[in-house]
Amino acid sequence: MDDKITIIEGPTPVFEEAGDAWAIGQNESPNLYNLVLTRLRTFNGPALVERCYRTWRQQDTMFLHFRNSLGMEEKAPIMAARTVKTGDGDMLLLWVRVDSEEEEETNEFDSGTEE
DSSP: OEEEOOOOOOHHHOEEEEOOHHHHHHHOOSSSEEEEEEEEESOOOHHHHHHHHHHHHTTTEEEEEEOOOOOOEEEEEEEEEEEEETTOOOOOOEEEEEEEEHHHHHHHHHTOOOO
């Protein structure tokens, strides 16, 4: 299926708060979600962005499929995608929706703090 982008190898993606003003508008929903940004290196960023656009044009949802820090499979809906060329190759920028609780757990784990 072309409705997901799968991270095959490498660490769990790092999610950072999306500080863009337009991101706030993406949170209009009966559920509380946060829009976060993740940056992924890829071989063909434009092709992945085009897959997102094709899926969205069909009124479908595109997902980021990855393993969390415990090795469990997770998926998050992709709300926006962009590719940027860097000196090391293509960088795929994905804005994904995560539950508020999941983002807090990820940030606490990544920062190394314990409560």
